[in-house]
Amino acid sequence: MSSFDIAIIGGGISGVGIAQFAAAAGFRTLLIEKGDIGGQTSANSSKLIHGGLRYLETGQINLVRKSLQERRHLLDLAPSLVKPIPFYIPVYSGSQRSAFAIRAGLSLYAVLSEFDCLGRFSSVPAVHWHRLNGLKLQGLKAVFQYWDAQTDDKLLTQAVARSAQALGADVYAEAELLSLEHQSDGCKLTFSHAGKEQEVEAKLVVNAAGPWVNDVIAKVTPPLAGVELDWVQGAHLLLDIPAPEGILYLESCFDKRVIFVMPWYGQTLIGTTETVLEHLDSQQAVTESEIQYLLGIYRHYFPLSPDVEQLKAKIVKTFCGVRVLPKQSSSAFERPRDTLMQTSVSHPRLLSLYGGKLTTFRSTSSEVLQWIEQHLGKRQAIADVNSLSLS
Numbered sequence: 177m178s179s180f181d182i183a184i185i186g187g188g189i190s191g192v193g194i195a196q197f198a199a200a201a202g203f204r205t206l207l208i209e210k211g212d213i214g215g216q217t218s219a220n221s222s223k224l225i226h227g228g229l230r231y232l233e234t235g236q237i238n239l240v241r242k243s244l245q246e247r248r249h250l251l252d253l254a255p256s257l258v259k260p261i262p263f264y265i266p267v268y269s270g271s272q273r274s275a276f277a278i279r280a281g282l283s284l285y286a287v288l289s290e291f292d293c294l295g296r297f298s299s300v301p302a303v304h305w306h307r308l309n310g311l312k313l314q315g316l317k318a319v320f321q322y323w324d325a326q327t328d329d330k331l332l333t334q335a336v337a338r339s340a341q342a343l344g345a346d347v348y349a350e351a352e353l354l355s356l357e358h359q360s361d362g363c364k365l366t367f368s369h370a371g372k373e374q375e376v377e378a379k380l381v382v383n384a385a386g387p388w389v390n391d392v393i394a395k396v397t398p399p400l401a402g403v404e405l406d407w408v409q410g411a412h413l414l415l416d417i418p419a420p421e422g423i424l425y426l427e428s429c430f431d432k433r434v435i436f437v438m439p440w441y442g443q444t445l446i447g448t449t450e451t452v453l454e455h456l457d458s459q460q461a462v463t464e465s466e467i468q469y470l471l472g473i474y475r476h477y478f479p480l481s482p483d484v485e486q487l488k489a490k491i492v493k494t495f496c497g498v499r500v501l502p503k504q505s506s507s508a509f510e511r512p513r514d515t516l517m518q519t520s521v522s523h524p525r526l527l528s529l530y531g532g533k534l535t536t537f538r539s540t541s542s543e544v545l546q547w548i549e550q551h552l553g554k555r556q557a558i559a560d561v562n563s564l565s566l567s
């Protein structure tokens with residue numbers, strides 16, 4: 177039976193990031209992914225490498241600061257995959273977020289970015305508002321422009337997986353965990369791969385199964401309980417409409433949430449929704465009410481565009497991802513977006529990850545590496561992840 181220091185369940189951005197960090201630090205690493213690498217949540221995000229301006233509203237200052245640092249690192253390490261992009265925030269007479277509040281938020285955002293190359297913003301003069309792709313001008317009071325970054329999330333995830341493999345990690349796609357036996361001196365994992373069942377041993381296991389984190393916990397013996405969570409679906413629509421020049425940061429006309437209208441490979445991408453799910457299918461589908469919601473907002477802000485029914489004919493693709501949020505009574509929009517790492521006294525060799533952001537995968541990986549080193553001690557590192565470029 178093969179034996180590893182670390183086995184990672186899940187080949188989304190979290191799992192591959194941890195595999196890269198662990199392999200670089202000299203640990204013998206295995207990653208198993210039941211489908212394609214980066215085929216689930218990490219292919220269906222809003223594709224932003226960002227601090228998350230709107231998280232300032234809910235006081236998540238540390239998350240924003242950390243995300244802005246990570247944005248800086250990713251712009252350096254993966255310039256072909258992570259690219260700066262301008263954001264535009266229009267403020268109307270009826271907007272919930274006033275020009276004063278936006279200016280204050282952007283000032284804090286610039287401070288938290290440590291005034292790096294993207295840490296600046298400006299007010300767009302009224303004479304240039306007509307350039308914003310047919311944006312509604314009636315009632316428009318101000319437009320702010322700031323910077324964040326955009327990525328192809330699936331390609332980024334695959335690039336990190338390749339880097340992990342180049343550092344010696346064993347990475348298997350189409351490999352599903354079937355059972356995990358937690359013992360005092362290590363774990364025994366059984367997984368299916370290439371039509372066969374395989375068994376391996378690992379000293380430590382990281383459960384990075386995204387929305388399926390508690391399904392993986394249900395495969396563990398002796399049994400343990402997972403953290404109570406909600407699954408919140410976020411839908412996106414890709415429209416056959418020429419791409420806007422930057423990203424429009426819009427306040428939903430229905431519920432004041434933030435919606436993005438973004439360029440995506442020459443077309444227009446709109447997202448996202450927050451639909452709490454009762455149960456999780458292996459492939460979630462965008463619902464009719466999500467389509468109506470997103471197109472309704474688009475039509476509200478782009479009044480010269482066709483009506484919602486005609487816009488529907490312009491949909492070339494829909495996709496959705498599922499967020500894992502701690503169970504709370506507050507709306508999904510207000511809940512914390514940081515990664516929660518859970519281990520237990522009864523199962524000290526298993527660490528489970530809940531939630532998180534694409535942007536912060538490197539800082540999550542670094543924290544998981546600290547957990548690994550606390551258990552196994554330090555090894556002879558074979559590379560410095562802070563200087564490994566991704567492409």
Ligand SMILES: Cc1cc2nc3c(=O)[nH]c(=O)nc-3n(C[C@H](O)[C@H](O)[C@H](O)COP(=O)(O)OP(=O)(O)OC[C@H]3O[C@@H](n4cnc5c(N)ncnc54)[C@H](O)[C@@H]3O)c2cc1C
Pocket residue numbers: 185186187188189190191208209210211212214215216217218219220221222223224225226351352353354384385386387388391392408409410411448496497498499531532533534535536
């Ligand atoms: C709609 C939406 C928009 C978002 N937008 C952004 C954004 O713009 N910027 C940002 O920073 N973050 C964003 N996020 C958050 C970000 O996308 C996620 O935090 C991140 O992709 C989660 O990655 P993950 O690896 O934890 O999960 P996943 O990518 O879902 O990976 C988990 C993997 O585990 C695998 N798996 C499950 N069970 C098993 C098993 N038994 N055996 C083997 N493998 C298994 C799955 O197949 C899956 O590939 C968004 C999230 C959503 C839902």
